[in-house]
Amino acid sequence: MLDINHILVVLDNEHPEQIALDRALWLARSLEADLTLLTNTYEAYCExxxxxxxxxxxxxxxxxxxxxxxxxxxxxPEGENNINISAEVHWQKHLHDAVIESMRHKDFDLVIKGTQPHSLLDRIFxxxxxxxxxxxxxxxMLVKSAKPWTHNRVLASVxxxxxxxxHQIINDNILSFAxxxxxxxxxxLHLANSYPLVAVAFAMVPEVTAPDDIQKYITEQHEEACAALAxxxxxxxxxxxxxxxxxxxxIAGIAKDIDADVVVVGTVGREGIAGVLIGNTAELLVDKVACDVIxxxxxxxxKPDAD
Known part of the structure; x- marks a missing residue:
């Protein structure tokens, strides 16, 4: 059994709909997990x-x-006797700080939150x-829609x-979780991998000649590595x-082609200006797919399976 026993559901009072809740309730029922609903509140004049x-x-x-x-x-939910559900309100200016504060006191195996399209300002701030x-x-898990998973496809991106x-640790974590x-x-379970178009890279430095069959070599490398992981x-x-x-x-194209219900992807958390201007693959992917993203x-x- 998947060892997800404690789920934290983040409810944003700025969102008109709480689409994460339906997904969390479905997972909790299936996994026999408990739920904690969390939000924040704050006003500076109370300091x-x-x-x-x-x-x-x-x-x-x-x-x-x-x-x-x-x-x-x-x-x-009324009449939901099979799930242990609690609620927490944290006095925090930022919702993510409320999550971090809650996790200092309790170990959650999965955090679920609804998400909406993000602008450049969202990245800057x-x-x-x-x-x-x-x-x-x-x-x-960032939930894109309240619709249930219907296609029975999990896509692991490595x-x-x-x-x-x-990255090797993340690959194993991604695939283990998926x-x-x-x-x-x-x-x-599907596996997705991308590789760079070498011709484009060499076109940017025309003084360097691309070795013969370099693209074929790179393609074969990725095929062999993916086959080993598979x-x-x-x-x-x-x-x-x-x-x-x-x-x-x-990855977004593959997710669409196979009708993935959820994409499991990793991040090393690029910080600073690079994170704003370049972005992390996981963050960029969230806005490019129609399905949930973990x-x-x-x-x-x-974690090891429960006995």
Whole structure:
């Protein structure tokens, strides 16, 4: 059984619909996991440097927390006796900080949040979703639609030929998680990999001549590496997909072609200006696919199955 026992559901009060909740309830029922619903509330005038007196600050703060608790409780399903569901309101300015605070006190195996299309401003100001993908100490599922998974296909996206230790760890974490997910829900597990178009790279440096058959050599490298991973994780040969081009574009195309229900992808959390201008593949992919995305980091190994 997939060892996801504790699920944290992040509800954003700025979203008109809480599409993550339906997915979380479905997973919790199937996995026999408990759910914690979480949101944040905050007003600067309740802080110590406010001009309001202490008693007023305390009363206003409590009123805001009570309001958020009532809002969270409105999502609790009636007659749901088979799932242990609790709710948490955190006094935090940013929603992702509320998640991090909660995880300091309880170990969650999966964090689920609804997501909407992101703008360049979201990247510049480090949107809540990006902070979760980069810093949350657990796998994060970003839900794109409340519609149920109907095609029974899990797509694991890897960097098959990377010699970097971090990417190799992520590859194993991605495929372990995807394999567990696929086994539990009896779905088809697919593997996706992209490789660069070498001709484009050499065109940018015309003074350097591309070696003969370099593209063929690179293609064969990726095919061999993907075949080895497929054997290790019991993926059928016809479920291995290799494409040429930028990873986010290639993976998004494959996900669409096979009607994937969810893409499992990794991130090493690029920071700073590079993260804003270039972006992480996982972050770019979120806005290019219509299905859910689960993002895995090097520390997000799959726990052993429960006895």
């Amino acid at each position: 110590d440097d406010s001009s309001l007196d202490q008693e007023t600050r305390t009363r206003v703060k409590q009123a805001l927390v009570d309001k958020s608790e009532k809002w969270l409780n409105s999502f609790l 480090t949107h809540t979703d990006w902070n979760l993908l980069r810093h949350c100490p657990a796998p994060v 960097d098959a030929t990377s010699g970097d230790t971090g 394999e567990h997910l696929s086994d539990h829900f009896d779905t088809d 054997r290790k994780y019991n993926i059928q040969p016809d479920h291995v997909h290799i494409g040429e081009g930028d990873a986010d574009t290639v 993002v895995i980091k090097p520390s997000d190994g799959v």
